[in-house]
Every structure is written in structure tokens, then in C-alpha cells.
Amino acid sequence: QVQLQESGPGLVRPSQTLSLTCTVSGGSISSGGYYWNWIRQHPGKDLEWIGYIYYTGNIFYNPSLETRLSISVDTSKNQFSLKLSSVTAADTAVYYCARAPGASSAYYFDYWGQGTLVTVSS
Amino acid sequence: SYELTQPPSVSVSPGQTARITCSGDALPKKYAFWYQQKSGQAPVLVIYEDNRRPSGIPERFSGSRSGTMATLTISGAQVDDEADYYCYSTDISGNQKVFGGGTKLTVL
Numbered sequence: 001q002v003q004l005q006e007s008g009p010g011l012v013r014p015s016q017t018l019s020l021t022c023t024v025s026g027g028s029i030s031s032g033g034y035y036w037n038w039i040r041q042h043p044g045k046d047l048e049w050i051g052y053i054y055y056t057g058n059i060f061y062n063p064s065l066e067t068r069l070s071i072s073v074d075t076s077k078n079q080f081s082l083k084l085s086s087v088t089a090a091d092t093a094v095y096y097c098a099r100a101p102g103a104s105s106a107y108y109f110d111y112w113g114q115g116t117l118v119t120v121s122s
Numbered sequence: 123s124y125e126l127t128q129p130p131s132v133s134v135s136p137g138q139t140a141r142i143t144c145s146g147d148a149l150p151k152k153y154a155f156w157y158q159q160k161s162g163q164a165p166v167l168v169i170y171e172d173n174r175r176p177s178g179i180p181e182r183f184s185g186s187r188s189g190t191m192a193t194l195t196i197s198g199a200q201v202d203d204e205a206d207y208y209c210y211s212t213d214i215s216g217n218q219k220v221f222g223g224g225t226k227l228t229v230l
Contacts, residue, residue, distance in 0.1 A: 110167055
């Protein structure tokens with residue numbers, strides 16, 4: 001069974017860049033067939049999809065974040081990463097990585113990491 | 123931007139049927155999905171493609187979709203089902219991937 005694990009700093013200063021990595025185990029990102037996503041949950045509990053990457057490097061971002069966002073993949077490490085620049089307190093959230101089946105007739109998330117809290121504060 | 127609307131809370135007694143609704147303009151054309159999130163944990167998929175249950179999800183969880191509304195039904199709700207439930211779907215283009223605001227289910 002596939003497992004996802006987020007890692008990265010829990011505290012980021014305002015205006016700096018938030019960087020997180022998701023390590024995938026139990027399956028290879030480069031085998032294809034799945035999209036690899038970042039999702040965040042604000043303290044008020046709202047869930048927000050951030051963006052996805054395919055193992056080929058194909059990406060798609062939430063338009064509300066795309067000017068500050070970069071998602072990349074490292075198939076040799078079976079990891080994908082998130083960088084969000086110019087952060088503010090509004091970016092404080094639990095960040096999840098999640099897998100989306102590519103072969104489905106609809107886009108959804110079947111496996112999630114446990115999440116990591118990132119706080120933006122000076 | 124596209125929105126999915128859920129009631130903030132639903133409360134039932136143990137053994138009763140809980141129904142959680144989700145409304146969205148694109149639902150006549152798009153599947154609905156449901157996630158359960160217990161306190162301090164990641165969301166777990168309990169219903170996909172309107173009414174299909176992933177392996178390991180109890181049969182008391184079911185889903186339906188009609189017009190602009192999708193419904194998650196928990197038949198014979200148990201105390202262990204207390205959680206936040208989120209619906210998820212996309213806009214008509216498929217580009218906006220959206221969660222509802224969540225419904226807190228209380229079973230007591």
C-alpha cells in the first residue's frame with residue numbers, strides 16, 4: 001500500500017519561501033498512472049487544492065497561487081516538492097501531499113500523507 | 123470561483139441515520155466524493171464516484187447524487203463515526219478542484 005510522508009520546516013518567516021517535500025513509499029512515482037498533489041488545510045478547517053505534478057514534470061496549479069508556486073519531482077528519490085514564495089500569515093496551514101489516480105474518469109485523491117503544520121510568523 | 127456548500131453540522135443519536143448534503147452547480151455533470159477527517163488526522167476517502175466505497179469502508183456508508191446535490195448517508199451511525207466530513211468535486215471544466223466547507227457530525 002502506498003504511503004506518503006511530508007517533511008520540511010514547521011516555521012517560516014513572512015516574505016520567505018515555504019519548502020516542503022513529500023516522500024512516496026510502496027510505489028514508484030516514475031511508473032506513471034498517478035498525479036501527485038499538494039493540498040492545504042487552513043486553521044479554520046477549509047481544504048484548498050494547491051497543485052499537482054506528473055512524473056514527466058507536467059504540472060497544473062491552482063490559479064490563486066500560481067504566481068508564487070513551484071512544484072517539482074525527483075523520481076530518483078521518489079519525492080516531489082512544493083515551494084511557495086512570499087508567504088504571509090494567510091499561508092499558515094497543515095500541508096498534505098496526496099495521490100490522484102490518473103486512470104479514473106474523475107480527478108480525486110485516494111491516498112494522503114499525515115500532514116505537516118507550517119506556521120508563518122516572525 | 124466554484125463552490126460546494128455543506129451544512130456546518132449534523133447531529134444524530136447512535137443507531138440513527140445521518141445524512142450530509144453537498145450542493146454545487148456542476149454536480150449534475152460531475153462526480154461527488156466524500157472524505158472523513160477525524161481530529162488530528164488526515165482525510166480518508168469514504169465514497170468515490172458518487173456511491174462507490176473503497177476497500178475497508180463499512181457498508182453503512184453510502185452516497186448518492188441527484189441534480190445539484192450529493193448526499194452522504196451513514197446508516198446506523200456509530201460514535202466512532204464522529205468526524206468532519208468533506209465533499210469534493212470539480213467545476214464543469216475539471217480545472218477547479220474544490221472541497222466543501224465541511225460538516226461536523228456528532229453522534230450522541
